[in-house]
Amino acid sequence: MTDDIDPDEELMLAAEYALGLLAPEEAAAFEQLMARDADFREEYEAWAENLADLTDDIAPVTPPPALLNQIRAAAFGTAAVAAPQPEEVEPPATAPVFETATAQGRGLLQRLGLLPAVGGGLLAALVALWVIDATIGPSLALPTATATLVSEDESLVVEIAYTDDGEWLEFNRRTGRAPEGQDLQLWLINGDRAPISLGVLPAAQTGQLRVPEDYRQLLHGGNCAISVEPLGGSPTGAPTGEVVAIAPIVWET
Amino acid sequence: MRTTADIEEMIAGMASGDRDAFDALYAATSAKLFGVCLRVLNNRAEAEDALQDAFVKVWRNADRYSANGFSPMTWLITVTRNTCIDRLRARKARLGDMDEAVEVADAAPGPEALAIAASDRARIVNCMEGLAPEKAQAVRRAYLEGETYQELADVFDVPLNTIRTWLRRSLLKLRECLSHD
Structure with a gap:
């Protein structure tokens, strides 16, 4: 197979980056490349879009009900751990909202x-x-x-x-x-x-x-x-x- | 079933700190994303932790979502997949390569994929059929199992330099197929 098209090395970095195949320093260098050059960013985005479709055949599984509250506590920085109410739907109204700042x-x-x-x-x-x-x-x-x-x-x-x-x-x-x-x-x-x-x-x-x-x-x-x-x-x-x-x-x- | 526009709206709500929007996004997408976590990590407790990490990142980065070029599900899947791969690699680093041998036959498309009519399948799934089976498998393993070049070289029993050339050629071929309408 010597007549294969010579891969455009730089462009293929986008695919390798999307797959997580680059070593950390290569990944960091590619990020700098993307920051400077929209073509590389778009190439990466196209790969990410296409590769995400590889999850199409993965069946959805409902996570355990208690997990939502735990995730909310972690995301919002509220102390839901102190009052575990696994089925609670409304977030605590008095919680601080500094995290968005x-x-x-x-x-x-x-x-x-x-x-x-x-x-x-x-x-x-x-x-x-x-x-x-x-x-x-x-x-x-x-x-x-x-x-x-x-x-x-x-x-x-x-x-x-x-x-x-x-x-x-x-x-x-x-x-x-x-x-x-x-x-x-x-x-x-x-x-x-x-x-x-x-x-x-x-x-x-x-x-x-x-x-x-x-x-x-x-x-x-x-x-x-x-x-x-x-x-x-x-x-x-x-x-x-x-x-x-x-x-x-x-x-x- | 929520539309892309619905999900974008939820992310926009989250960007302004709307917790109801977060709950709505969780309701709409957590089963899909948890499925991804289970598929990648193959361990329920770790999958729950990874799902939590992913949703925390999504909440915290919602205000930056509009600046990236991803469709909303791609963004959510990519954040989730990367979070899971990071965990998987940390686990492998802890355990050494002990579990390497047992993972081999894992990355073939599931029965659900085979059941989806070819016309409805994502383009990448059809394009993968144009690759030699072991090369399609290598791409799947990298994406869904976070395998490194070294691991792929071990699995397919080829030298490290060869695997990179080999996979890059496959990716280039895939890219040509993907860019055809």
Whole structure:
């Protein structure tokens, strides 16, 4: 079968992304591609539409009645657990409604409402962020943003935190370091823009990176990523090495 | 049976925080989505957890739904499927590859699919018939069982590089078929 049409490699990435076949760094790179280029986004959407039809032959199964209340409690952040009423239909009228004001994100992943099916460690981190985001109340004075970056094999875990209007982004390197003779560089990725360097991660476990004023707004709805770069950081101003971790920036209000 | 427009309206309601709209969406779609969870995870407790995660994501992201290019059922199915695959992969990571051998014959179309008249079947189902059976099975396994290239290479007993070339060709063929009217 040597006369097969040579596949358009980039275009086929959309199918592989939809199937969850890409490695996390490939998936992250493809998301950047989609953010920049509507053709790739449309290609992915077409695949997602078609592939969803593979579930046509799956018979519907009514979930257990008690599950709805549990899901409502998880979604609305109400304490339904304290008063289990499995058959209750109306949601509690006095429940707080702060949850709709959270997560102002406009990053591609968040815009789509989709997290790609990628490796376990990264997902665990994303799931943890969902949980944190869902349980924080509206008590903090200033919105604080956090992201937890975890490499696929969980050998690198970096937490970042930022308080709105501040100059400094704090990082805490829970575990992991740059490969010998290389540096880790932190990037801010927001929508259609090219990745913006937030600087090389210092070797210290904790520290601060300055966020230039022009870029602070982009922390809203952005993602953070870490790439492996030559010593001193990317020579080109764009990521040149492997993207080892990516995570959405989550705002808690 | 709810129409696409009904479901879009429910999602729009949820985007403005309407919990009744959430209940309506749950009533209209949870059985379908729970079926998907059971199919992917093949474990009732995990399927319930995954369904919960998926609906929480849908509630939280309803305000962004209009910005994506999906039809509403595709969006709901994709969120649910991805949530289940993530869980499945986390389970596999916990258990190692112990359960690999028992999963093999699982991804063939169910009897329901065979019962649907060809004219009513989704285009992708018809297009899959144009692929060699093992290649159609590989696509199904990737989508419904979240199998990675490595797992597919093991199942079909071909080298990792080969499986990627092999599957990409199948996907390209599928794409040609799907883009024909």
